[in-house]
Amino acid sequence: MTIRLAMLGFNDAAESARLAALFTHARHWQQPWEVVEQVADAEFVLLAADDETTHYPPHFSPENIILYANQPSQQAKWHLLRPANAQTPSPLDFTLLLKNITQSRVKSAPVIPVKTAAKSESLKVLIVGSVGSGKTTAVKTLGGSSAISTEAKPSDQTQLQKSTTTVAMDFGTLRLDDATQVRLYGSPGQRRFDFMGDILLHKAAGLIILIGNDRSDCLSELNYYLNAYHDFLRTHPAVIGVTHNDISPTPALRVYADFIQARGQSWPVRKVDARNHLEMKGLVDLLIETARLR
Missing domain, CATH: 3.40.50.300 (P-loop containing nucleotide triphosphate hydrolases)
Structure with missing residues (x-):
């Protein structure tokens, strides 16, 4: 099932577009991502932050917040390191983030045995x-x-x-x-x-x-x-x-x-x-x- 993501706190349109492209292009992942415009339609939120005065969206629990910042926070379960000068995040950091979120969702989801032939x-x-x-x-x-x-x-x-x-x-x-x-x-x-x-x-x-x-x-x-x-x-x-x-x-x-x-x-x-x-x-x-x- 596609994971819907909203993006908040971005002041640089180019930086926002690069991050949106990363998630949108993750179509080959076990659970593909879709960037949506309305927060109400999102399951996860990617929150860009520069300091400790960040306002976290009240309708999202920490399990559904990805903090895009220099340091992690207890108010967000997930963290993606934000490079300086609006550079693109490290492919390793981004890959590990998606992998960890996917594994977390799989562990919490009910087990439904389905027999399908693996595509070679x-x-x-x-x-x-x-x-x-x-x-x-x-x-x-x-x-x-x-x-x-x-x-x-x-x-x-x-x-x-x-x-x-x-x-x-x-x-x-x-x-x-x-x-x-x-x-x-x-x-x-x-x-x-x-x-x-x-x-x-x-x-x-x-x-x-x-x-x-x-x-x-x-x-x-x-x-x-x-x-x-x-x-x-x-x-x-x-x-x-x-x-x-x-x-x-x-x-x-x-x-x-x-x-x-x-x-x-x-x-x-x-x-x-x-x-x-x-x-x-x-x-x-x-x-x-x-x-x-x-």
Whole structure:
């Protein structure tokens, strides 16, 4: 059933329109959202707030109020962090909000057993990143026995970093649930094979960018890939995975997040070990959930 949402307290029409678009485009969620003009027609209210003098709508209980502000409040059960300068909220924060509200509604709803056939879905995800960032390892970790790679001995300076490198692509499949399969493609990290990334990008649902934290130019590498896939990222989501934190614990994630925000973007950043199945699967889950909201 569609969740009807009213929006209150917005003084910036452009900011209000961006928030309305986020909820309206969440049509692939388990319970889609609809933005309505009349508060009386709404089940939830999204309340924009800047200070403690906020007036909460009297006809809504805290369980049905989403506070859009810098800090949460006991008068609203739900909170969505409001970025500075009327920027768009973080895709991660927005996704978690919808997920938590949906789960809360499911728990409170009566259980009605219905047998329906699950619709099969196959999604494509491209993994890119610098040489040695863990792309091949990530595909093998996620794909298991289905993973294949095209590695060869490097003939350039890459041989100083690793004995073999991907020259075409890595490929593997991951079953997220009974109805969803993800096809994983890993692009070569050497610049001379960048054209493969453009080819593999076709019909991808989103992009995973892996950056080795042990590189002295890690932010430059991230900047390179965000620029290289700029056109794709205008309409598709990305998540950033920072690897090799056991080798180099710095820069911290906050440095990456600030760097991305300075570019006017808000892609989520996580520390991951490409050898850890749960951590890598969490990165894929986050990307797919964000893609379904667009």
